[in-house]
Amino acid sequence: GQQLNQSPQSMFIQEGEDVSMNCTSSSIFNTWLWYKQDPGEGPVLLIALYKAGELTSNGRLTAQFGITRKDSFLNISASIPSDVGIYFCAGRDRGSTLGRLYFGRGTQLTVWP
Amino acid sequence: GAVVSQHPSRVICKSGTSVKIECRSLDFQATTMFWYRQFPKQSLMLMATSNEGSKATYEQGVEKDKFLINHASLTLSTLTVTSAHPEDSSFYICSAILGTGGSDTQYFGPGTRLTVL
Numbered sequence: 001g002q003q004l005n006q007s008p009q010s011m012f013i014q015e016g017e018d019v020s021m022n023c024t025s026s027s028i029f030n031t032w033l034w035y036k037q038d039p040g041e042g043p044v045l046l047i048a049l050y051k052a053g054e055l056t057s058n059g060r061l062t063a064q065f066g067i068t069r070k071d072s073f074l075n076i077s078a079s080i081p082s083d084v085g086i087y088f089c090a091g092r093d094r095g096s097t098l099g100r101l102y103f104g105r106g107t108q109l110t111v112w113p
Numbered sequence: 114g115a116v117v118s119q120h121p122s123r124v125i126c127k128s129g130t131s132v133k134i135e136c137r138s139l140d141f142q143a144t145t146m147f148w149y150r151q152f153p154k155q156s157l158m159l160m161a162t163s164n165e166g167s168k169a170t171y172e173q174g175v176e177k178d179k180f181l182i183n184h185a186s187l188t189l190s191t192l193t194v195t196s197a198h199p200e201d202s203s204f205y206i207c208s209a210i211l212g213t214g215g216s217d218t219q220y221f222g223p224g225t226r227l228t229v230l
Contacts, residue, residue: 033219040204040226041224042206100159
């Protein structure tokens with residue numbers, strides 16, 4: 001099946017720094033979603049993107065749907081300790097049935113105070 | 114809105130027993146729900162798509178006779194792990210789609226930690 005390439009795999013940053021992570025796909029996607037997962041919890045939706053070029057913010061988080069429709073990035077500005085967790089990108093390509101998502105491998109974010 | 118619950122949150126069972134996990138959409142109706150499995154430090158792996166009123170669609174490699182899915186109502190899907198073995202120990206997460214008209218936004222439950230002794 002479709003495999004998303006998510007990078008970096010992990011990040012260690014200091015509180016206050018900005019963070020950027022991205023995902024690429026081998027085929028054109030119609031939807032890109034970004035989730036955060038805390039240990040022992042289910043993923044929580046951060047941002048949903050449905051249109052090429054779309055740039056959406058949610059507080060300190062900003063995500064964009066790439067123009068080529070094969071990539072997306074997530075930025076976190078002025079990181080704080082509670083940003084720690086695993087961030088997953090997910091998306092649906094044109095050939096998938098409704099709701100069938102493909103996931104990246106995740107980016108483990110560690111924020112030092 | 115868009116709250117999905119799971120019960121139980123964690124379960125420990127003996128090898129050979131069956132375990133049922135419930136997934137509920139609390140404030141919306143979900144025609145379609147999904148069941149995922151997640152091993153430590155790995156991404157979510159889709160097991161099956163649960164459709165209200167019809168049979169579930171299983172991903173390749175997932176045994177439908179071992180992982181029984183029942184989507185009896187628009188707010189409830191259940192996953193039963195039959196004759197569980199230690200290798201079935203994992204974090205099981207369900208999700209549901211909110212909305213219609215092609216929306217793909219999935220909302221996830223908090224997960225169920227299954228440990229088979």
